[in-house]
Amino acid sequence: MEPDITLTAREADVLRLLARGCTYVQVGERLALSVNTVATHVKSIYRKLEVRSARAAVWRAFELRLLGEVDA
Numbered sequence: 001m002e003p004d005i006t007l008t009a010r011e012a013d014v015l016r017l018l019a020r021g022c023t024y025v026q027v028g029e030r031l032a033l034s035v036n037t038v039a040t041h042v043k044s045i046y047r048k049l050e051v052r053s054a055r056a057a058v059w060r061a062f063e064l065r066l067l068g069e070v071d072a
Contacts, residue, residue, distance in 0.1 A: 005048050007066055014041045016067055019058040 007015065010031070017027045024038045031038075046052060049060040061067045 005064060005066065007045065007048065007061070011041050011045050011048075012067060014038060015045055015057060015061055018042070018054045019061075019067065 013031055014027055017030060022030070024035050024042070027033070028035050028038045033041075042054070042057075045057050045061075049057050049064075051057045051060050058067075
């Protein structure tokens with residue numbers, strides 16, 4: 001049974017952009033967030049998904065079907 005993990009809408013937005021290869025600065029620019037706020041969202045995502053890297057977070061989110069489709 002898969003764990004019950006939910007990301008906030010903003011966390012999902014951040015993770016989708018990371019999945020596309022965006023840097024924290026680019027994510028911040030696209031979502032009108034400071035780099036520190038992006039980092040805070042990323043920390044929360046890592047904690048929820050029990051991972052330690054963006055690559056692992058993206059992989060885990062896809063495994064759990066948390067992101068839907070992400071176009072390249």
